[in-house]
Amino acid sequence: xxxxxxxxxxxxxxxxxxxxxxxxxxxxxxxxxxxxxxxxxxxxxxxxxxxxxxxxxxxxxxxxxxxxxxxxxxxxxxxxxxxxxxxxxxxxxxxxxxxxxxxxxxxxxxxxxxxxxxxxxxxxxxxxxxxxxxxxxxxxxxxxxxxxxxxxxxxxxxxxxxxxxxxxxxxxxxxxxxxxxxxxxxxxxxxxxxxxxxxxxxxxxxxxxxxxxxxxxxxxxxxxxxxxxxxxxxxxxxxxxxxxxxxxxxxxxxxxxxxxxxxxxxxxxxxxxxxxxxxxxxxxxxxxxxxxxxxxxxxxxxxxxxxxxxxxxxxxxxxx
Numbered sequence: 650x651x652x653x654x655x656x657x658x659x660x661x662x663x664x665x666x667x668x669x670x671x672x673x674x675x676x677x678x679x680x681x682x683x684x685x686x687x688x689x690x691x692x693x694x695x696x697x698x699x700x701x702x703x704x705x706x707x708x709x710x711x712x713x714x715x716x717x718x719x720x721x722x723x724x725x726x727x728x729x730x731x732x733x734x735x736x737x738x739x740x741x742x743x744x745x746x747x748x749x750x751x752x753x754x755x756x757x758x759x760x761x762x763x764x765x766x767x768x769x770x771x772x773x774x775x776x777x778x779x780x781x782x783x784x785x786x787x788x789x790x791x792x793x794x795x796x797x798x799x800x801x802x803x804x805x806x807x808x809x810x811x812x813x814x815x816x817x818x819x820x821x822x823x824x825x826x827x828x829x830x831x832x833x834x835x836x837x838x839x840x841x842x843x844x845x846x847x848x849x850x851x852x853x854x855x856x857x858x859x860x861x862x863x864x865x866x867x868x869x870x871x872x873x874x875x876x877x878x879x880x881x882x883x884x885x886x887x888x889x890x891x892x893x894x895x896x897x898x899x900x901x902x903x904x905x906x907x908x909x910x911x912x913x914x915x916x917x918x919x920x921x922x923x924x925x926x927x928x929x930x931x932x933x934x935x936x937x938x939x940x941x942x943x944x945x946x947x948x949x950x951x952x953x954x955x956x957x958x959x960x961x962x963x964x965x966x967x968x969x
Contacts, residue, residue, distance in 0.1 A: 658705040659733035662712045666732040668754035673761035679729045681763040684736035685751050685770040689744055690811040694902040696935030701768040703936035703945035711953055718957040728960040744810050748777040755781035769932030775815035775887045782885045782928040783822045791829035791877030796889040797905050799844040820851055827851030829881050831873035834892040837905040866913040870920045883927030890933050890948055898947050900939025922958025
């Protein structure tokens with residue numbers, strides 16, 4: 650067996666292909682990973698800009714055996730051609746232009762028919778991710794967000810592009826209705842009342858950790874997904890690593906005690922990956938806050954689970 654951490658770090662050792670429709674199509678890409686190394690909108694601890702590199706490096710742990718996933722009994726590489734499009738080049742001090750660059754790359758990925766996996770960065774990465782996905786659906790889009798925080802703030806001190814506002818900016822999009830937005834895992838002392846009021850005003854479905862304690866993660870996830878998928882042409886999945894209890898993933902800007910467990914996350918992602926997903930992101934991994942590297946590995950594993958789950962869902966439907 651080769652040394653797993655040798656060579657250039659791409660996600661699961663994937664080939665490097667630019668975010669160009671022509672080059673992605675020529676490569677036969679079905680999954681395209683794109684990094685957005687920007688955390689300039691965070692209001693707490695920085696460091697998530699290093700997340701994409703750390704997640705790629707951590708993914709090497711799972712790359713042996715040709716991406717075989719024991720839980721799903723599937724070898725992902727037999728069904729998907731994964732490529733790594735590298736990182737969006739952030740514009741220092743101008744997050745709006747950074748997001749414009751991200752959207753250009755994501756539009757190319759969608760146009761090539763590949764499934765986009767966006768690695769943040771802070772949770773503001775959902776903003777360009779959702780914008781591009783909404784254009785790609787051409788109709789109504791739902792959102793399922795796994796997050797400790799509601800992220801529904803209309804603005805932060807007048808700034809509309811923030812890691813506290815991605816749900817609000819998603820709700821701004823044509824074709825996105827609050828009834829088709831579900832948040833799983835909200836809890837704790839860092840959710841302002843204003844954000845809860847905003848969620849209620851838009852009819853957003855909020856499923857707290859206490860709901861999970863009472864009803865179980867499977868029932869909650871199925872209910873959240875049903876709401877997001879109802880009448881929509883696709884669902885975007887946003888995974889904030891801080892939805893996990895801080896004991897599972899402390900390398901993030903705003904960890905909390907009392908979050909969901911690793912097993913609950915795995916079960917939730919299994920259910921969500923079977924949906925008609927139009928894209929996903931994995932955000933708020935701040936590797937410098939976790940010297941063990943575990944948080945980045947959790948992020949990589951979460952993406953891999955979604956990819957494996959999508960393969961199994963298509964296989965069950967007779968599509969692959």
